[in-house]
Amino acid sequence: MTNAPDFNLDAELEATTGWDDEDAFTSGYADEPDPEAPSTGDQDLAERHALRRVVGLRTELEDITEVEYRQLRLERVVLVGVWTEGTVADAENSMAELALLAETAGSEVLEAVYQRRQKPDPATYVGRGKVDGIKEIVDATGADTVILDGELAPSQLRNLEDKLKVKAVDRTALILDIFAQHAKSKEGQAQVELAQLQYMKQRLRGWGGNLSRQAGGRVGADGGGIGGRGPGETKIETDRRRINDKIAKLRRDLKHMVGTRETKRAERRRNAIPSVAIAGYTNAGKSSLLNRLTDAGVLVEDSLFATLDPTTRRTTTADGRVYTMSDTVGFVRHLPHQLVEAFRSTLEEVADADLILHVVDGSHSDPEGQIAAVREVLAEIEADKVPELVVINKADAADPMVLARLRQREPHSVVVSARTGEGIAEALATVESELPRPEVSFEVLLPYERGDLINRLHQKGEIESLEHTADGTRVTGRAHEDLAGELAAYAL
Structure with a gap:
């Protein structure tokens, strides 16, 4: 793979239009607008006209053998964002995350640009004049796909593809593609396919209007054949009907799978087994933490959305009480609504938990933003009322000042490193205490032949004192209502 030719957007514009970089485009990061400077609306005119290059996000490979291997499967992409609110750092963090998502999907990021606007353009997402600048970047770099940092309307995607002559993909489709690659279980694959079909149904489109052509007349050449002649459906109507049929089938299949999961949850509730759910931003270290806490042995990978299929492990407290701990799918900013709906049965593991371990990447550049994004999804699945313990992970790689800031912001938190084991003992003690x-206190004298009750008290109750006497075992403590009922016959 040869390097793309050097391309100077500012020089090209100045040569062809007479504009310099102060008129329309700026390269690199510009300072935030001065609130006292003259402005049009709420923003400075120069800010509105700036199409900014994001430096350092190009991911072209250097090793020639790796290049030859990956060139066969990688899409070459340009990232485009619209910055509507927040600081320059917020815009850069969002673009950096989009680059990670693109790489996780198997793409090579060639260039990344974003524009400051009050709101995205309703026709082309970026300003109409900036589309020409993006097309020059696409042509110069040889990109075959443009990825937009937002959820675009079908008309916006269509308009951009018409003007750029390459495929346009929004953030939602990118995340759905990653989920499709990583789903392993039958339920996970069905959930992802359902989300993709729901997204696709609203975005059916084709080149040259071929989706609006009716299947009437002699359509043998088009595959219609007998039964397809006459003033039938348009192709887009046929495709939409097929998608609706497939969605209905997937919903039926998932309903059956949900029944199996609900049976397991009901069994745990009937046996009064507490449950702990590990939730958090993608790649925050949830699976590593589960492995460290329970020796679960689940897949750990330094990539986004490595875990899609939830894993539940049975474990015990230091005093012998049994509880379960579940790893769940990671969250991300602007998690597509279709995914939240499709994965609702999986996410119910979080909503039904007795305690949520909210894992945060302490080494990330914006951990507070990750916390806010996760809590937004927790509220959407009605899990925001579940008790929460914030676990600040990756302490070995984090800035101590950032850790101190997070501890002050989140007083109910612990700091750990799932990689080194630092803070794990404190985290476990906190989990067990919460x-x-x-709910029922008891004091009983159990005959020695009822060792089974002693064992169940160790697993499902709390023993405050235990004394062996000549008449049996004297025990005081607390138990759940069903177990307390069995103990009532031996009450003192």
Whole structure:
């Protein structure tokens, strides 16, 4: 693979239009607008006209053997964003995350640009004049795909493809593609396919208006054949009907799978087994933490959305009480609504938990933004009322000042490193202390032949004192209502 030719957008514009970089485009990061400077509306005119290059996000490979291997499967992409609110750092963090998502999907990022606007353009997302600048970047770099940092309307995608002559993909489609690559279980694959079909149904389109052509007349050459002649459906109507049929089938299949998951949850509730759910931003270290806490042995990978299929492990407290701990799918900013709906049965593991371990990447450039994004999804699945313990992970790689800031912002938190084991003992002790306690106090004298009750008390109750006497075992403590009922016959 040869390097793309050097391309100077500012020089090209100055040569062809007489504009310099102060008129329309700026390269690199510009300072935030001065609030006292003259402005049009709420923003400075120069800010509105700036199409900014994001430096350092190009991911072209250097090793020739790796290049030859990956060139066969990688899409070459240009990233485009619209910055509507927040600081320059917020815009850069969002673009950096989009680059990570693109790489996770198997793409090579060639260039990344964003524009400051009050709101995205309703026709082309970026300003109409900036589309020409993006097309020059696409042509110069040889990109075959443009990825937009937002959820675009079908008309916006169509308009951009018409003007850029390459494929346009929005953030939602990119995340759906990653989920499709990583789903392993039958349920996970069905959930992703359902989300993709729901997204696709609203965005059916084709080149040259071929989707609006009716299947009437002699259509043998088009594959219609017998039964397809006459004033039938348009192709887009046929495709939409097929998608609706497939969605209905997937919903039926998932309903059956949900029944199996609900049966397992009901069994845990009936046996009064507390549950802990590990939730958090993607790649925050949730699976590593589960492995460290329970020796689960689940896949750990330094990539976004490595875990899509939830894993539940049974474990015990230091005093012998049994509880479960579940790893769940990671969240991300602007997680597509279709995914939240499709994965609702999986995410119910979080909503039904007795305690949420909210894992945060302490080494990330914007951990507060990750916390806000996760809590937004937790509220959407009605899990925001579940008790929460913030676990600040990756302490070995984090700035101590950032850790101190997070601890002050989140007083109910612990700092750990799932990689080195730092803080794990404190985290476990905190989890065990916050598990729901049995509600009924008891004091009983159990015959020695009822060792089974002693064992169940160790697993599902709390033993405060235990004394072996000549008449049996004297026990005081707390138990759940069903177990307390069995103990009532031996009450003192």
